[in-house]
Structure formats: structure tokens, C-alpha cells
Amino acid sequence: MSARKNRRTMTLNSCEGHFHDDDDTTCLNTRHDYPGLSNFSDKGIEANEADSSSSDSAGPESPVAIPSFIQTIPPGGYWWTKKSILDNSNNNNNNEIDDADSGYSPSPNQSFSGCSQTAFTTYGNFKDGISSGDSLESKESSRAELEREYERKRKKGDLPDKVFVTRRSVLTELFEISHIQTIYHIFVAMLIVFSINTVVYDLVEKGAVNFNFDMIQWAFGKFPKVMAMWVIMQMSTVLIVYPAFYYWSINRRPGKAGWYDFTWIGFVIIYQLAFLVIPIMYLIEHDLPPASSVIITTEQTRLIMKVHAFIRENTAKIMCSKKDDDNDSDGCPDFSKYLYFLFAPTLVYRDNYPRTQTINWRYVVSNFGQVMACLLYTYYIFERFCVPVFQNFNRDHISPKAFILSVFGCMMPGTLVLFIGFFAILHSWLNAFAEMLRFGDRLFYKDWWNSTTFSNYYRTWNVVVHDWLYTYVYKDVCRLMGRGNRAGAMACVFLISAVFHEYILICTFKFFYPVLFVMFGGAGFGFIFLTDKGSNRSWNVFMWVALFIGNGLLMCLYSMEFYARQNCKASTENFLDYLIPRSWTCDVPSS
Numbered sequence: 001m002s003a004r005k006n007r008r009t010m011t012l013n014s015c016e017g018h019f020h021d022d023d024d025t026t027c028l029n030t031r032h033d034y035p036g037l038s039n040f041s042d043k044g045i046e047a048n049e050a051d052s053s054s055s056d057s058a059g060p061e062s063p064v065a066i067p068s069f070i071q072t073i074p075p076g077g078y079w080w081t082k083k084s085i086l087d088n089s090n091n092n093n094n095n096e097i098d099d100a101d102s103g104y105s106p107s108p109n110q111s112f113s114g115c116s117q118t119a120f121t122t123y124g125n126f127k128d129g130i131s132s133g134d135s136l137e138s139k140e141s142s143r144a145e146l147e148r149e150y151e152r153k154r155k156k157g158d159l160p161d162k163v164f165v166t167r168r169s170v171l172t173e174l175f176e177i178s179h180i181q182t183i184y185h186i187f188v189a190m191l192i193v194f195s196i197n198t199v200v201y202d203l204v205e206k207g208a209v210n211f212n213f214d215m216i217q218w219a220f221g222k223f224p225k226v227m228a229m230w231v232i233m234q235m236s237t238v239l240i241v242y243p244a245f246y247y248w249s250i251n252r253r254p255g256k257a258g259w260y261d262f263t264w265i266g267f268v269i270i271y272q273l274a275f276l277v278i279p280i281m282y283l284i285e286h287d288l289p290p291a292s293s294v295i296i297t298t299e300q301t302r303l304i305m306k307v308h309a310f311i312r313e314n315t316a317k318i319m320c321s322k323k324d325d326d327n328d329s330d331g332c333p334d335f336s337k338y339l340y341f342l343f344a345p346t347l348v349y350r351d352n353y354p355r356t357q358t359i360n361w362r363y364v365v366s367n368f369g370q371v372m373a374c375l376l377y378t379y380y381i382f383e384r385f386c387v388p389v390f391q392n393f394n395r396d397h398i399s400p401k402a403f404i405l406s407v408f409g410c411m412m413p414g415t416l417v418l419f420i421g422f423f424a425i426l427h428s429w430l431n432a433f434a435e436m437l438r439f440g441d442r443l444f445y446k447d448w449w450n451s452t453t454f455s456n457y458y459r460t461w462n463v464v465v466h467d468w469l470y471t472y473v474y475k476d477v478c479r480l481m482g483r484g485n486r487a488g489a490m491a492c493v494f495l496i497s498a499v500f501h502e503y504i505l506i507c508t509f510k511f512f513y514p515v516l517f518v519m520f521g522g523a524g525f526g527f528i529f530l531t532d533k534g535s536n537r538s539w540n541v542f543m544w545v546a547l548f549i550g551n552g553l554l555m556c557l558y559s560m561e562f563y564a565r566q567n568c569k570a571s572t573e574n575f576l577d578y579l580i581p582r583s584w585t586c587d588v589p590s591s
Contacts, residue, residue: 162471164353164440164441165440166440166441167442169427169442170443170446172427172442187419191373198380215379215383216291216375222289225286229282233279233296233300234342236275238339241310244267245315248260249314254321257319275300275307276300276304280507293510294504294508297503297507305347309347309348318332333351337351344437344439345439345442346441346467348468353440356439357438359436363435367431368428371428374424374428377416382413390560390562390563393560393583393586394567398583398584403556406556406560410551412552413555415552426445431444447460448461454530469493470493474492491525494521495521498517498520501520502514509562510578511561512579513581523550527546561581564583568582568585570582571585
């Protein structure tokens with residue numbers, strides 16, 4: 001092949017699912033990262049190619065590889081466009097939550113005619129919809145139907161829906177790059193050094209190695225009681241929610257909402273309130289330690305969100321069904337679909353999700369192993385950086401000098417705990433369950449570490465929760481208040497998120513100390529507007545500085561209050577003791 005220009009444009013053939021040269025029909029390999037990728041243009045991918053006079057003598061060109069986040073054609077979802085791919089890289093500065101929907105929706109300006117080579121435009125298959133074995137005519141018909149549906153919603157002013165597509169997690173993709181894998185190895189090496197440090201310390205100070213994990217045993221204490229409560233919560237969603245919904249759906253008469261529908265809604269509200277109160281009473285009665293309390297409260301919150309999603313999606317569908325509509329899809333979903341949703345790593349209900357073909361049990365075991373390693377990592381951080389500083393809390397810690405030193409001393413370990421928690425839960429834990437359930441859409445987070453605005457950080461840090469807030473809070477509030485009042489809808493999202501974050505901490509520590517609520521709902525919300533125009537990459541430095549300081553404050557203040565309640569006497573014997581911070585009034589002298 002003769003030498004070409006230094007730049008060339010590559011476009012995606014939406015029928016074949018391969019990249020081609022504009023001036024060559026040779027199909028390019030799309031299984032590895034293309035090292036020459038430089039930037040995107042309106043026509044497609046522009047890649048730098050060295051102008052070499054020896055290209056003719058080098059024989060046939062080796063396949064040019066395309067980054068997997070570009071080459072993947074999702075077997076579930078709408079189509080994705082150049083804007084979708086660039087959303088994370090360019091850090092869309094719009095602070096409206098709906099503009100960051102993690103699903104992909106078809107662009108209203110896209111052309112879907114035939115098999116034309118449209119740059120960055122492809123279509124996906126839907127499970128139980130467009131299967132890979134469908135004919136081209138069937139696919140074109142389904143695509144046209146989806147395009148008409150999107151156009152109808154767009155003209156009505158509706159916000160786009162969450163769309164599930166088959167895709168891997170961001171870190172799964174990045175770990176295939178040797179440079180990123182080295183960063184992972186650095187964290188593994190740090191864990192090994194922490195372990196060696198503990199062994200050496202015990203040998204020098206005590207003369208013997210003592211593998212004592214009393215903190216972990218205490219934090220996860222009374223675990224059988226935790227599992228008993230988890231089973232009760234899980235069974236209530238199976239034996240109460242679904243049968244009640246099924247009974248209501250088959251006995252309801254089509255038409256406008258009546259007393260029967262209001263009775264059903266009242267039952268749902270009572271159930272959710274009971275589901276919220278009973279586990280709290282159980283925690284107080286059995287005085288569960290922190291980690292055990294976290295398990296119950298987070299599972300409680302997860303199941304509340306799951307139940308709301310299932311009822312919200314299907315109640316509206318059944319109430320809108322017409323009297324002469326014989327479509328089975330408008331009735332109560334099969335129990336198997338509801339049961340799958342309860343365990344699937346998503347909070348947005350759909351009757352069907354994109355699924356993978358096989359289960360890689362080796363991948364499942366490795367992810368659970370990473371969760372256990374992260375737990376050990378967290379233990380070392382608290383044992384070395386937190387407990388020695390705060391376990392003997394007294395009035396000397398209240399001085400400004402001691403407080404400032406404690407905050408700066410907690411910044412690094414606090415941020416490490418943030419990293420570890422993110423990796424353990426949002427990557428390893430969710431990917432393990434996704435693999436076991438063959439759940440295809442594994443975009444549980446985006447590249448939040450590249451954010452230059454806090455709005456983008458909040459949208460990309462936890463996509464699973466963001467999707468639920470966007471679908472069932474933001475969109476519904478916009479329907480009630482009007483799309484023009486998006487600031488009010490966004491404020492509702494932040495308020496609900498801040499309240500539930502603080503609720504989990506209250507149940508975990510058994511005291512009310514709304515540091516996270518103030519930082520998240522106050523300063524965090526304000527930072528959205530402060531960094532609204534953060535197109536400059538230097539704003540990414542500001543975001544990281546704010547995260548370091550914030551995590552340092554959180555670890556310091558909550559640790560001070562936790563140990564103050566163990567070392568300092570209560571100033572009152574009534575309920576106010578749970579509301580008044582003891583770390584502010586501690587009068588225990590230094591030893």
C-alpha cells in the first residue's frame with residue numbers, strides 16, 4: 001500500500017461493526033488500543049500516521065487497533081455518537097443532571113439510512129428485542145421504531161431515558177494498559193509493605209508476631225444477627241411486595257385512577273415506612289457495631305430504592321394501559337424478572353437487560369479476593385493512622401493546634417479510604433455480581449478522577465446511584481415543577497442524597513453529627529456553581545485538593561466524636577446526648 005498523508009479519517013461501518021479507512025476498504029482490527037489515536041473530528045476518528053517511505057516495502061499493513069471504548073458495539077441499547085464518547089474526556093460543564101445520563105440515547109440529528117458509513121454511529125441489539133440473528137430488515141424496522149419513539153419524547157420535552165448497553169467497567173479497560181496496571185501494582189506493593197511493617201513492629205516491640213485482627217472482629221461483630229435481619233428484609237420484598245403488586249395489577253380496572261389505586265399507593269407508603277423503621281429498631285435493640293450496622297443500613301437503602309424502582313416503573317405502565325389493550329407487556333412482569341432485578345447490580349428497573357453469554361468464575365473469585373484485600377488494606381490504615389491518634393481522646397484534642405494537625409494528618413489516609421472503598425464496592429463487588437448474573441452493562445462509574453467540575457464528579461463517581469436519582473427523582477420532580485425549574489430538581493436530588501448518606505452514618509456510629517450532610521449538601525452543592533466553567537485542566541487540581549481536605553475533615557471529626565463518646569462523660573442523660581457533640585464539651589484531662 002502506498003504511503004498516505006500524515007492524517008487520515010476512519011469511520012465505522014454500522015452494518016459490519018468494523019472500522020475502515022475512508023480511502024480503503026480493508027477492515028481494521030478492533031481488539032486492541034490504537035496507539036496513534038490523537039483526536040476526534042466531525043467525520044470520524046483522525047489518527048496520526050507517520051509518513052514513512054518504507055511503508056511500501058514493509059509488506060501488508062498490520063491491523064490497526066482501535067480503543068475498545070470506541071470499537072465496542074453494544075448488544076443492548078440505542079446507538080452512541082461522538083458526543084457520547086467525548087462526554088467524559090471533555091468533562092461536559094453543564095451542571096444539569098440529565099445531561100450526564102450514563103445510558104446512550106440516539107441523537108435527533110443522526111441519519112439511520114441503510115448501511116451508510118456514519119462516523120461513530122452504530123446500533124445495538126436489545127435482549128428479547130433485536131437479536132444478533134435477526135434479519136437486516138428486522139433491525140432496520142426496530143431502529144426506525146426506536147428513532148420515532150425518541151423523536152416523540154423529544155418533541156414533548158421529555159428527558160431521555162436510561163439505556164442499558166453491554167460494556168465493561170472503565171478500570172477493566174484501563175488495566176489492559178501496562179502503565180495503568182503498574183499503578184495497581186503500586187497499591188498492591190503498599191499493602192505488602194503495610195503487612196511487613198506490622199510484622200516488624202510486633203517483632204521489635206513485643207518479640208513475637210501477633211496476627212491480631214481484633215478491630216475487624218469487633219467491627220463485624222454479631223454477624224449472625226446481621227444475616228438474620230438481611231434475610232428478613234430480602235424475604236419481605238419477595239413475599240410481600242411482588243404478591244401485593246401482582247394482586248393489584250390483575251384486579252385493577254383500566255381507566256382513571258380510583259380508590260383502588262389510592263389504596264395501593266397507601267399500602268406502598270406504609271410498607272416503605274415500616275421497612276425504614278423496623279431495621280433501625282433492630283440495630284438499637286441489638287447494639288450492632290459499626291461495620292455490621294453499615295451492612296444493614298446500606299442493604300436497607302438498596303432494597304428501598306429497588307422496590308421503589310420496580311413499583312414506579314410498572315405502576316405507571318399498568319395505569320396507562322388502555323381497556324382494550326391485550327399486550328401482555330403492559331401487565332405484571334414475571335416473578336423471575338423481579339427476582340433478577342433484586343440481585344442485579346443496577347437500581348433502575350427494566351424487564352430485560354443486556355446479558356453476556358458465559359460466566360467467568362475465575363474473574364468472580366478474583367474480584368471477591370480484591371474485596372477482601374481492600375478490607376485488609378482499610379484495617380491497616382485505621383490501625384496505623386487513626387486509632388493511635390484518637391483512641392486516647394481528651395480535652396487537649398479540642399485545641400486549634402491539635403485539631404489542625406489532626407486534620408492534615410488524616411488527609412492522606414482519608415483519601416486512601418476513599419480510593420479503597422470505591423475500588424472495593426463500585427468496581428470489584430459490583431463486577432463480581434455482574435459476572436455471576438451475566439449482567440452486560442458494567443458502567444458502574446466513569447472516569448471521575450479526570451473531572452474538572454464538581455457536577456461532572458458527582459455524575460461519574462457512582463453511576464448506579466446517579467441513574468436512580470436521575471430516573472426517579474430528577475425526572476419526576478421536573479414533571480411536577482416543569483423542566484424550566486431544573487435547579488429545584490437538582491436541589492431535591494442533593495437533599496435526598498445527603499439525607500441518606502447522613503442516615504447511614506447516624507445508624508453506624510449511633511450519634512448525630514451532620515458533618516457529611518453540611519459538606520455534601522452545603523459546600524459540595526456550592527462547588528457545582530463555583531466550578532461550572534471549569535474547562536481548564538487546572539480545575540482538576542482544585543477538585544483533588546478539595547477531596548483531600550474534605551476526606552481529612554471527615555475522618556478527623558468523626559474519629560474525634562467516636563472516641564469522645566467512649567472516653568468522655570455525657571453532658572446530659574436524655575435524648576439530647578445523641579444530638580450534642582461530646583468532642584466539643586469533653587473535659588477529660590490528658591494523662
